[in-house]
């Protein structure tokens with residue numbers, strides 16, 4: 001089997017995938033038509049996809065205007081979740097954690113619970129059709145008032161295990177340091193809501209330290225830990241998985257090119273790494289392409305890809321039954337975990 005075929009056929013796990021940035025263009029076109037707007041698929045792709053030469057977070061974030069406008073009702077959230085998961089299943093993604101910010105969905109009066117339930121319906125339907133397993137990570141937003149984020153976490157906690165699997169914080173990391181959110185994540189911990197945190201996406205190691213100190217089970221991106229042996233040793237010792245999003249990191253200029261991706265360095269330091277898509281439509285990617293890129297730059301062998309699969313299964317925010325099913329799928333394709341561990 002060629003490596004290209006291997007990557008295509010291997011089971012994959014996507015732990016960091018934003019719903020709005022992964023709104024499939026055909027779905028957006030349909031939603032816009034229902035809103036009385038005529039868009040071609042090309043227009044949608046142009047509005048949502050980052051330009052080839054995108055090298056800034058601001059240009060990257062501008063691509064979210066259209067999906068945010070599209071995803072304001074239960075019906076559109078459900079359609080987006082369903083269509084995105086069906087497409088992910090078509091490239092052998094066997095497990096996907098979709099994340100979104102239910103509090104920003106309220107512009108047209110949709111409540112947090114209704115928004116989460118709509119996404120859950122779409123994901124479950126995709127699961128029935130394709131076999132893909134899913135979970136929902138609810139994102140607090142850095143720019144929202146603390147009480148809005150706290151109320152959202154409390155509602156999400158009531159739905160833990162019934163669609164919701166964890167929480168996160170997203171938004172402008174450069175303007176809002178992690179230290180502002182101690183109270184929020186102490187509450188998440190008190191509630192027993194597991195969490196990952198977008199940290200180290202804008203060069204701040206301090207935010208990664210802070211997130212680990214607060215009890216984050218995983219780190220979104222974590223790119224700033226490159227070159228920091230002490231931080232890497234801490235993450236490895238606590239088995240904190242780093243969700244590496246290669247294309248997104250290049251497009252937002254955190255890394256100059258794919259060759260600078262720290263996946264090898266992190267894995268050698270003993271950190272579990274999950275290769276993820278971040279935003280399938282905005283970044284114009286899928287998991288197959290993310291692995292292909294890293295492999296083309298000589299950063300991953302087939303054994304590494306197997307290791308990443310099993311590390312991602314370990315780090316999934318789901319119960320032991322889910323993990324056992326993921327291990328089984330991994331063993332069936334990769335023939336076992338590199339290094340002989342379970």
Ligand SMILES: [Zn+2]
Nearest residue numbers: 018198220278
């Ligand atoms: Zn993200």
